[in-house]
Each structure stands twice: as C-alpha cells, then as structure tokens.
Amino acid sequence: MEKKIISIINQKGGVGKTTTVINLAAGLSMKGKKILVIDLDPQGNATTGLGLSNTTNSDKTIYNVLNGNKKILEVIQPTKFANLNLITSNVDLSGLEVETAGDSRRAFKLKDELTSILNDSRASYDYILIDCPPSLSLLTIMALVASDALVVPLQTEFFALEGLTQLMKTIERIKSNLNPLLEIRGILLTMFDKRNKLSNQVELEARNYFKDKVYSTAVPRNVRLSEAPSHGIPVLLYDNKCPGSKAYFKFTDEFLEQDKQVESAA
Ligand SMILES: Nc1ncnc2c1ncn2[C@@H]1O[C@H](COP(=O)(O)OP(=O)(O)O)[C@@H](O)[C@H]1O
Ligand SMILES: [Mg+2]
Incomplete structure (x- = not known):
C-alpha cells in the first residue's frame, strides 16, 4: 500500500513541525516529487513560510473545505516553487470545531476530501504533507484519520519524551477506532545541540525507547532556520x-529511502 499522506504531528508547540513540513516539502519537490502541503494550523505559519498570505481575505483555505463551502480541488494553490502546491490556512480555522459541532461525521471530512484528490488525475501528488496544530483537538483528529503515516518532530529538551506519551495514547485510540492502518513513519530529533548534555541524553533515551523509528538525522539548532x-x-x-539545510537535505534522503525499502520488500 502506498503511504503518501503524511502528517507532521506533535501536540506541543514550537518543536519544529512547521519548519519540518516546509523543508521536507522543499527537499522532496527539489527531487522532482510532486508535493501538496496542507496547512492545518489556524496560525498559518506553513502558509506564510511558503510565501502565501494567511490573512482572512482569501476563501481558498482548508477552512472552507472542512466547513463544506468548497471542494478541495478548488482551494489548491501553486507556490513560487516547482512541484510544490499548498492549501492555505488562516485564523478562521479556529472556529471550525464549534461551527461543526452538530456533524457526527466531521472527523472524516478531511479524509473524504483527500480521497477525492487521490482519485482525480488532475492532482497526481507523490506526497501530501499535513502541518498539524499544537493540540489534540478536532483538527488533529481529522489529520490522524486522514493520514497513512506520521512524522513526529521531537525537540531535544527536558520533558520532550513525557509529552509523547499522550500523543502515543491518542494515536493508539485512533488506530483502534477510526484508522487501523495508521503508522508512525519516524521521529525526527529537532533543535539538537551536540554540546548540550541534555540534548544528548534526550537523543539516547529516544533511540533506546523508539529504536529505529528515530531518524538518524538530527536537526541542529540553527538560526538560519x-x-x-x-x-x-x-x-x-x-x-x-547552512547546518539546518544540510540536515533537512539529509532528512529528505532518509525519508525517501524509507519508501525504497518498502518497494523492494513488496
Ligand atoms: N532547528 C531549529 N533551530 C533554530 N530554530 C528553529 C529550529 N526549528 C524551528 N525553529 C524555530 O522555532 C520556532 C518554532 O518552530 P516551528 O517549526 O514553527 O514549530 P511548531 O510548528 O512545532 O510550532 C520557529 O520560530 C522556527 O523558526
Ligand atoms: Mg507550526
């Protein structure tokens, strides 16, 4: 089975989700892969980080898809980067949870829309990357239901692993109820500082616990990012x-290598 819908997820804010989405999307598109980024965070940081506007005067947003006003193919926009399209977000998205409270199937809305993309020859993407908000709310549940696999950025700081326990419980719950094939593709260490004992300790603990699920690339703390x-x-x-770019190029290769291994095993 193809694993092409990938959510970048961690309910903690500021751990490098959006940075990872933007640069994995860039890295993959530079390798000729066709990429769609979906900004699923009302803050719209992936939107602005890829050069589009997150003001509220556009109706080409993921909000208008999830509230039923638009079909997903109507809101896909090009970026100025080859092979890289985007569905933008803005603060309107923060109202979705309350506005859709009466809809019992709402957790499946994103999945249903993405299925229509996958079945449409006008939108032949190699990967769809979803930038999740820093919460375990409806939007994150929608992403978990719609995804084939997850990339979890883990900031190498105190309490990083404690925060993962809650995420892992949520993932297990979604797997047993709504999306049995969901898998964790990998955990990416971010903001790594090799001179910092704590960074090294978190790395050690993460690799001990999650074994080869942890990518060998660790993204360093780098102001260029x-x-x-x-x-x-x-x-x-x-x-x-810059060191940040080198890390994200390496991560892109590692990410692609995962699918080569799957293909050759099949
Ligand atoms: N490796 C890094 N080194 C330095 N700054 C980083 C790094 N990764 C992300 N940042 C910065 O830290 C902040 C939070 O990162 P971001 O990717 O937005 O996290 P999230 O999406 O998880 O909230 C942003 O200002 C971003 O530019
Ligand atoms: Mg973000």
Whole structure:
C-alpha cells in the first residue's frame, strides 16, 4: 500500500513541525516529487513560510473545505516553487470545531476530501504533507484519520519524551477506532545541540525507547532556520549550505529511502 499522506504531528508547540513540513516539502519537490502541503494550523505559519498570505481575505483555505463551502480541488494553490502546491490556512480555522459541532461525521471530512484528490488525475501528488496544530483537538483528529503515516518532530529538551506519551495514547485510540492502518513513519530529533548534555541524553533515551523509528538525522539548532520563514522561503533555498539545510537535505534522503525499502520488500 502506498503511504503518501503524511502528517507532521506533535501536540506541543514550537518543536519544529512547521519548519519540518516546509523543508521536507522543499527537499522532496527539489527531487522532482510532486508535493501538496496542507496547512492545518489556524496560525498559518506553513502558509506564510511558503510565501502565501494567511490573512482572512482569501476563501481558498482548508477552512472552507472542512466547513463544506468548497471542494478541495478548488482551494489548491501553486507556490513560487516547482512541484510544490499548498492549501492555505488562516485564523478562521479556529472556529471550525464549534461551527461543526452538530456533524457526527466531521472527523472524516478531511479524509473524504483527500480521497477525492487521490482519485482525480488532475492532482497526481507523490506526497501530501499535513502541518498539524499544537493540540489534540478536532483538527488533529481529522489529520490522524486522514493520514497513512506520521512524522513526529521531537525537540531535544527536558520533558520532550513525557509529552509523547499522550500523543502515543491518542494515536493508539485512533488506530483502534477510526484508522487501523495508521503508522508512525519516524521521529525526527529537532533543535539538537551536540554540546548540550541534555540534548544528548534526550537523543539516547529516544533511540533506546523508539529504536529505529528515530531518524538518524538530527536537526541542529540553527538560526538560519528561524530566519527563512520571514522571507517566505524554505531554508533549503534561503541558505542551502547552512547546518539546518544540510540536515533537512539529509532528512529528505532518509525519508525517501524509507519508501525504497518498502518497494523492494513488496
Ligand atoms: N532547528 C531549529 N533551530 C533554530 N530554530 C528553529 C529550529 N526549528 C524551528 N525553529 C524555530 O522555532 C520556532 C518554532 O518552530 P516551528 O517549526 O514553527 O514549530 P511548531 O510548528 O512545532 O510550532 C520557529 O520560530 C522556527 O523558526
Ligand atoms: Mg507550526
């Protein structure tokens, strides 16, 4: 089975989800893969980080799909980067949970819409990457129901692993109720500082516990990664030689290698 719908997920904020979505999308698209990014966070950081607007005067947003106003193919927008399309988000999305309270099938809305994309020859994506909000609310449940697999960024700091317990419980619950084939594709260590004892300790614990689910790439703390979003471009294009870029190029290769292994095993 193809595993092409991937959510980048962690209910903690500021752990590198959006940075990972933007730069994995950039890395994959630079390798010729056709990518759709879905910004599922009302903050719209993936939207602006890829050069589009997260103001509320556009109706081409994921909000308008999830509330039933638009079909998903109507809201896909090009970015200025080849092979990379985007569905934007803005603060309107924060109202969805209350507005759809009466709809008992709402958890399946994103999955149903994505199924229609996968069956449409006008939208032949190699990967659909979903940038999740920092919560375990309806939006995250929608992403978990719609996804084939998950990438979990893990900030190498104190309490990082404690935070994962709750996420793992939620994933198990979704697997037993709504999406039995959901799997964790990998855990990506972020904001790693090799001179910091704590970073090394968190890495050790994560690798001990999650074994080969932890990518061998660890993304270092690098100020270039925090500068790039204000220019609306992935760091891979902003400064392709900085340590952050090197890490995300390596991560892209590791990500693609996972599918090669699956193909050759099949
Ligand atoms: N490896 C890194 N080094 C330095 N800054 C980073 C790194 N990864 C992310 N950042 C910055 O940290 C902040 C939070 O990252 P972000 O990707 O937005 O996290 P999330 O989406 O999980 O909330 C952003 O300002 C981002 O630019
Ligand atoms: Mg984010």
